[in-house]
Amino acid sequence: MAFDLDLSLVDVRAACLDLRKGDIVAGPVNPGSFDLVTARAVLHHVADAEAAIANLVASLRPRGALLLIEPDFLPVSIAEPPEVRAFWDGWLEWSRERGIDYQIGRTLAPRLAALGLEQISGTAETAIYNGGSGWADYCIQTITELRGDLVSFGKLNDPLVEMFLGYCAGPTWWTQTIAFTAVHGCTPAAEQTASANRSARFRI
Ligand SMILES: C[S@@+](CC[C@H](N)C(=O)[O-])C[C@H]1O[C@@H](n2cnc3c(N)ncnc32)[C@H](O)[C@@H]1O
Secondary structure, rough: EEEEEOOOOOOOOOOOEEEEOOOOOOOOOOOOOOEEEEEEOOOHHHOOOHHHHHHHHHHHEEEEEEEEEEEEHHHHHHHOOOOHHHHHHHHHHHHHHHHOOOOOHHHHHHHHHHHHOEEEEEEEEEOEEEEEOHHHHHHHHHHHHHHHHHHOHHHHHHHHHHHHHHHOOOOOEEEEOEEEEEEEEEOOOOHHHHHHHHHHHOOO
């Protein structure tokens, strides 16, 4: 099953694929029924990531696996030169005000631990790129598309945007991009859940 708020860009149809439209913050899909649940590049956009992750976990069977893949903009905090860092600082302020959490990657493992998942581990991987590369082109396209909003929000100005676009065009400038953070864990076995519930009731 594939689930999204908006299915308008999905052009895959297959007999074995159940496409459903809905809001993952609103509630779990088929609670307790899936062996594997995965979400990629979704949670940094939702208004309540805590609720969304709890809903993803609630869809799992006992011993089911959850895999979350989300960005973390940690590598841009060491970008050089300092004016590029200033550009990214403005970008991150803009994203926070727009309700996008580009630092969510680092929060995934502790959130899964707080929900009682087991065998939690993960990796974060970034790309190293230079001006003129595919990654630089991706930045140029994204920033050009968002430029009006970025500048009108007051977190960035035209000279800073021009400076960044200039670096993205120069092959001698090397930098790092987002840390793509993949974290996974499993729900406990059914007996453990039942005994945890019994002891929770006992404590109450
Ligand atoms: C950056 S795209 C990622 C799409 C896809 N998961 C991928 O990795 O290519 C973010 C997706 O999250 C969906 N989305 C955002 N908020 C959502 C929510 N509350 N419930 C379900 N889907 C949501 C958007 O409609 C969009 O398709």
